Amino acid sequence: MNERGRVRRGRLVLDVEDAGSGPPVLLLHGFPQDLTSWRRVVPLLRSAGLRTIAFDQRGYSPGARPPQRAAYRLEHLVADALAVLDAAGVDRAHVVGHDWGGGVAWALGWAHPERVASLTVVSTPHPGAMRWSLPRSDQALRSTYMGFFQLPWLPEQVVRRRLVPALAGTGLPEATARHYEERMREPGAARGALNWYRAVPLSRLAPRPVTVPTTYVWGEADPFLGPVAARATARFALGPYEFLPVPGGHWLPELAPDAVAGAVLARVRSVP
Structure with a gap:
């Protein structure tokens, strides 16, 4: 695969960046980002001798934006990641x-541990820890936006037109926020990105603990994901595990790339 390429999965085409040599690292972005969210992390990993594979996930790649919410069930998102690894010969x-x-990474860890040398999950607690925390903390309040995202059509209008102030208000530089808003204005992009949330009740991939070596990196000022779920994640990581709280909010790949890359490198080097 060239540094920039595409992976076909059925009728879907995923945009991929695959560069460097050495142990392979698969990078999975979040909402409402794309593979450019890793642009400050990738050079640090490559300079340390790692191969980086990042891709615009389903709903974000222009050739992979099915309109049905069922197409975004977690098992389909996991299968996309496996297809990228297969195409890369990894x-x-x-x-x-x-x-x-991070949600996809956790699911890869419990559903396909034979494909996962290690996990480094940034910001996102294990789904089991999220569920455990809901009646025991303010996590439900922090997650109210997820309920809003279940509505038809209105959330699409918001992410197409009001994403910049929402993201900038939680710490992202305005130029970065503007890039993500512009991506959400592409045909089918906003609906595809929001369908990740709308498909949550449809998932057939029940959460289980992970046993692969895992590092969980959490921003101490994250407005969306609170400390109770973060600390409870240890209950669901049964292999070698490190919990790494760091200063900062939610957008750690963009705003704390040294901390993220350092955690990845330490975890990679810990695996024989």
Whole structure:
């Protein structure tokens, strides 16, 4: 695969960046980002001798925006990641995920541990920890936006027209926020990105603990994902595990790339 390429999965085409050599690292972005969210992390990983594989996930790649919400069930998102690894000729990768990409990373860890050399999950608690925390903390209040995203058509209008102030208000530079808003204005992009949330009740991939070596990186000032779920994640990581709280909010790949890359490198080097 060239540095920039495409992976076909059935009727869908996923845009991929695959560069460098050495142990492979699969990078999974979140909402409402794209593979450019890793642009400050990738050079640090490559300079340390790692191969980085990042892709615009389903709903974000222009050639992979099915309109049906059922097309965004977690098992389909996991299958996309496996298809990218297959196309890259990678049997096992160090998997790194942020935000929704973290959700996919956790699922890869419990559903396909034979394909995962290690996990580094950024911001996103294990789904089991999220569920555990809901009646025990303010996490439900922090997650109210997810209920709004279940509505038809109105959330699409918001992310197409009001995403910049929403993202800038939680710490992203305005230029970065503007890039993501412009991507959401592409045909089918806003609906595809929001369908990740709308498909949550439809998932057939029940959460289980992970046993692969795992690092969980959490921003201490994250407005969306609170400390109770973050600390409870240890209950669901049964292999070698490190919880790494760092200063900062939610957008750690963009705003704390040194901390993220350092956590990835430490985890990769810990695996024989």
